[in-house]
Amino acid sequence: MNRKKLGLYIHIPICEKKCAYCDFYSVTHFEECSRYTDSLLLQMEDFSKECSSYEVDSVFIGGGTPTLLPKKNMVELINGIYRNFKVLKDAEFTMEANPASVDLSTLKKYRKLGVNRLSIGMQSANEKELRGLTRIHTFEEFCNSYAAARKAGFDNINVDVMYGIPMQTKESLDRTLTEVIRLEPEHISLYGLKIEEGTPFAKHEDKLVLPDEDVEYAMYTSSIEKLARHGYKQYEISNFARKGRECRHNLRYWNCEEYLGFGPAAHSYFKDRRFSYKRSVSMFMDALEYPDAGINIFEEDYEVTPSARVDEYIMLQLRLNKGLDENDFKERFGVDFGEKYAKDLKLYLDNGFMKYENGRYFFTPKGMYVSNYILSSFLTFESEIADNIASGLDK
Amino acid sequence: MSITNDRQKHIRNFSIVAHIDHGKSTLADRILEYTQTVSKRDMEEQLLDNMDLERERGITIKARAVKLNYTAPDGQEYILNLIDTPGHVDFNYEVSRSLNACDGAILIVDATQGIQAQTLANAYLAVDAGLEILPVVNKIDLPSADIEGAQKEIEDVIGIPAEGCPAVSAKVGLNIDKVVERIVSDLPCPSGDVDKPLKCLIFDSYYDSYLGVVVYVRVFDGVVKSGDEIYMMGTGKRFTVVDVGTMSPFGLTKSDYLAAGDVGYITASIKNVADTRVGDTVTLAEGGVTEALPGFKKAMPMVFAGIYPADGAKYGDLRDALEKLRLNDAALSFEPETSAALGFGFRCGFLGLLHMEIIEERIEREFNLDLITTAPSVIYKIEKTDGSVVFIDNPANYPSPDEIATSNEPIVKATIITPTDYIGGIMELCQDRRGSFIDMKYIDQTRAELHYMLPLNEIVYDFFDALKSRSRGYASLDYELDGYYPSKLVKLDILLNGDVVDALSFIVHEDKAYARGRKICEKLKENIPRQLFEVPVQAAIGGRIIARETVKALRKDVLAKCYGGDITRKKKLLEKQKEGKKKMRTLGTVEVTPEAFMAVLKLDDE
Known part of the structure; x- marks a missing residue:
């Protein structure tokens, strides 16, 4: 019998120092690692029964900085995952790591425990730019970590790179990419900086020396070309991989497949519901230790209605370079995508924002760069979803 | 019942005229307080201006009247009828009619500013109406007040004696007693004849859903009471009087009759405010006067603009709103029009720009409608080559x-x-x-x-x-x-993405066409968000392009990261974007903010 597949995400909300641009949930000076690990294990136990009919084919331990969790706790956590869920032998098991927070013996240990993919946040090879981002590592430290990861036996590594960051030029980005390519990682994520509300970057936005938007666009398109020349095929707006090395876990998000998130601020899509937890690690630990105390850790919790499923499918599939398959769309929703959106599609196809090949609609790089604008015209946002979204989800 | 002409000796009908912000409404408030028409406890600022809009803007839009009872120091009792008038040039006609209902006027001059354009304009209107004028110097509590200077100006510029005129501070309530005493001693009493046929001047009217139209009148001659058959001489309509009475700040007070010299209201089950035109003469249907009071004019709109609902589906609501406003505003005119760019709407006529702004604001506030208004236009008179003459609004x-x-x-x-x-x-x-x-x-x-x-x-x-x-x-x-x-007039067209947008066309003098065309293109560029395509914005006369700007194509609009499976966040973002797009007007293939249609208005550089 073919069992349903599931992805797991475990959030480790610990950082040595908050980067000025980042709005992911994490805390510094965290001293309750054992207690937090226990809470995560409790939460896994809560879900393990519900998941008995599922097989896990991707695990992602993200953050924060997972490699800041003491080795002892991480080992407990990984063992807890195996204990509570049926993790497939060939599952993709990713851990995020920050340069300067890993050592060889720890990496070896994790590799041995089944972690088979490492995602390292490099962001830039330029020291000035790294300082501008308030990163706590140097490029050299990144190189050392990368070498240690290889030595520990990781043969599937992602490197995060950012563009459109303070003081960056087309040339400096090109040099960063050259450095990364020289290291031959299996996967590269290239994220455009977005100034997020509430971050120090947002507060001081007027003081940031950012590339203008035409330069930024050139950075994006020339990076896509450069990476393609070196065998990194773009498969999603921000993601590039050697053949067969696409990130299975992230693909789950874009393919509308199920995943469970553990820890504060973690998101889940499970049995037609989307839910997430509040951004508070202390509240999270209290709630799991005292299940009868009535602490509500849900930030959001709603059913994805049939019409919302259509919206999500379009919005997520079109992020992928392979785009949206019209046959699959028809099979899922009983509607002909090309017919339903004929007028919009014609506009985008005629003007080089989208392409249609072999039954698939997909964005060109030009279209990808303005994909929000285009996507918003496809989506219906029927009132039920709108209500769900409006009701208390706004932080 | 015997009504004598003598009773008029104890009536004073007066108005207060002033330049805007010189303290007209504040002085009215103080007089109401002083005569105990309104107790301090019930006092609100600008009591007579009961529209929110009037209070916020500190202006009077509609005329109003209020009856005050005053016992003079010698024990004599007086009725003081204060008729409040609008102060803005847009409402000049209403002002002149209100003044005609009075026998005297208080002219306020701000001791810190002296005489201003509307002081003069309103003073002349009062003089033209044959009113006795009592000057009052206001704001004497301010450090920069120059009482003597203001008095001298009144004498030199307007030519009325001002020496020894009351110097007051309406704000702090200083010397209000002197003003009221001088109203009685200096302003004349009415001199009508109760035995002559009825002759009343309509100086305002409004629609009340219970009473029908309430008509504010000044009775010059004769007597009117419930049951009388009245005749409106300008509109030719006849009605049977239901009630007459006087106005207090808190409502209407019925009385047995209104007689020569009185200011009061008449109700007569009148359905349409247009039947009770300001300036018209009311007399009796049987045995009335044959000659109307002079000066009656139909309100003439001077400024025209297209008003459209921002949401095309609300066309019916907009029509209802305009109809309701017209019930109380005979000067507002409108007729349906269609625009290729904006859909169905109305071409509305206004007395002036302030009147237009007020109508717009009232529709948006009181009827909760979002509007798109085209640039205002005046009426042009065109003599055509075939000899015909057309008026173009x-x-x-x-x-x-x-x-x-x-x-x-x-x-x-x-x-x-x-x-x-x-x-x-x-x-x-x-x-x-x-x-x-x-x-x-x-x-x-x-x-x-x-x-x-x-x-x-x-x-x-x-x-x-x-x-x-x-x-x-x-x-x-x-x-x-x-x-x-x-x-030498020309029509200037605006093209977006090569197509003429009818709602943006306007008439301009030939010599100014080039500069204004260029300016409007610049302004529009600011009001057109970047879109997928480059959008040329052009100004043209006939087929000739005289100015061009370009709205660059949208660049970055992408959510790079998917935040650990946080799909909700992305949905919210796209939904917001979709909402934003909904607010835009689509002109051909171009999305434009509703403000763009007014952009052509703000042209001064300074």
Whole structure:
């Protein structure tokens, strides 16, 4: 019998120092690692029964900085995952790591425990730019970590790179990419900086020396070309991989497949519901230790209605370079995508924002760069979803 | 029941005239308080201005009246009827009718500012109406108050004695007793005849859903009471009086009759406010007068604009709103029009720009509708080559150049009063707005009165704002229509992405077409968000392009990261974006903010 597949995400909300641009949930000076690990294990136990009919084919331990969790706790956590869920032998098991927070013996240990993919946040090879981002590592430290990861036996590594960051030029980005390519990682994520509300970057936005938007666009398109020349095929707006090395876990998000998130601020899509937890690690630990105390850790919790499923499918599939398959769309929703959106599609196809090949609609790089604008015209946002979204989800 | 002419000796009908912000409504409030018509406890600021909009803007839009009872120091009892008038040039006709209902007027002059354009305009209206004028110098509590200077100005400029006139502070309530005493001693009592046939002047009316139209009148001769058959001489309508009475700040008080000298209201189950035109004469259907009071005019809209619902589906709601407002505003006119760009809406006529702003604001507030308003236009008189004459209030209907023999535009005679420091800048402004100088008089060493002939279409575009900004707010303006004069006019079209947008077309003098076309293109560029395509914005006369701007194509609009499976966040973002798009008007393939249609209004650089 073919069992349903599931992805797991475990959030480790610990950082040595908050980067000025980042709005992911994490805390510094965290001293309750054992207690937090226990809470995560409790939460896994809560879900393990519900998941008995599922097989896990991707695990992602993200953050924060997972490699800041003491080795002892991480080992407990990984063992807890195996204990509570049926993790497939060939599952993709990713851990995020920050340069300067890993050592060889720890990496070896994790590799041995089944972690088979490492995602390292490099962001830039330029020291000035790294300082501008308030990163706590140097490029050299990144190189050392990368070498240690290889030595520990990781043969599937992602490197995060950012563009459109303070003081960056087309040339400096090109040099960063050259450095990364020289290291031959299996996967590269290239994220455009977005100034997020509430971050120090947002507060001081007027003081940031950012590339203008035409330069930024050139950075994006020339990076896509450069990476393609070196065998990194773009498969999603921000993601590039050697053949067969696409990130299975992230693909789950874009393919509308199920995943469970553990820890504060973690998101889940499970049995037609989307839910997430509040951004508070202390509240999270209290709630799991005292299940009868009535602490509500849900930030959001709603059913994805049939019409919302259509919206999500379009919005997520079109992020992928392979785009949206019209046959699959028809099979899922009983509607002909090309017919339903004929007028919009014609506009985008005629003007080089989208392409249609072999039954698939997909964005060109030009279209990808303005994909929000285009996507918003496809989506219906029927009132039920709108209500769900409006009701208390706004932080 | 015997009603004598003698009772009029104890009545004073008066109005307060002033330049805007010189303290008219505040003095009215204090007089109400002093005569105990309103107790301190019930006092609100600007009590007579009961529209929110009037209070916020500190202006009076509609005329109102209130009856005050006053016992003089000698024990005699008086009825003082205060008729509050609008102060803005847009409502000149209403002001003149209200003044005609009075026998005297208080002229307020701000002791810190002296005489301003509307002080003069309103004082002349009062003099023209044959009113006795009691000058009052206000704001004497302010450190910069110059009481003697203000008095001297009143004497020199308006030519009425002001020595020993009351000097007050309406704000702090100083010397209000003196004002009230002088109303009784200085202003004349009415001198009508109760035995003559009924003759009343309508100075205002409003629609009440229970009573029908409530008509405010001043009775000059005769008596009117419940059951009388009345006849409106201007509109020719007849009604049977249901009630008569007087006005208190808190409502209507029924009385047995209204007689010569009285100010009060009449109700007669009147359904339509248009049947009770301001300025009309009310008499009895049987045995009434044959000659109406002079000066009755139909309100004439001077400024026209297209008003459209931002949401096309709300067309019916907009019609209802306009109909309701017209119930109480005979000066508002509207008829349906369609625009290729904006869909179904109405071409509305207004007395002036302030009137237009007020109507817009009331529709948005009281009826909760979002509006798109096109740039205001005046009425052009076109003599066509076939000998016919047409009046054009909508640029979209402007004839093509080969059909036009002569085009004429309305010209006003404008009076501007300004501190002498700003004369240069103001003359430049008037010159720039195609004004022709008539003359200039010095009021005193520091202030001058300028007269210009100015095209009305130059005034409807931000002239008032420009005047204020060039004089740091000190210059004041008043104008009256002089007539139509030949002018070299052209129709300027605006093209977005190569297509003419009818709602953006307007009429402009040939000499100014190039500069204005360029300016509008710049303004539109600011009001058109970047979209997927580059959007050319062009101005053209006939087929000739005279200006061009380009709205660059949208660049980055992408959510790079998917935040650990946080799909909700992305959905919210896209939904917001979709909401934003909904607010836009789509003109062909171009999305435009609703504000763009007003962008053509704000043209002054300073």
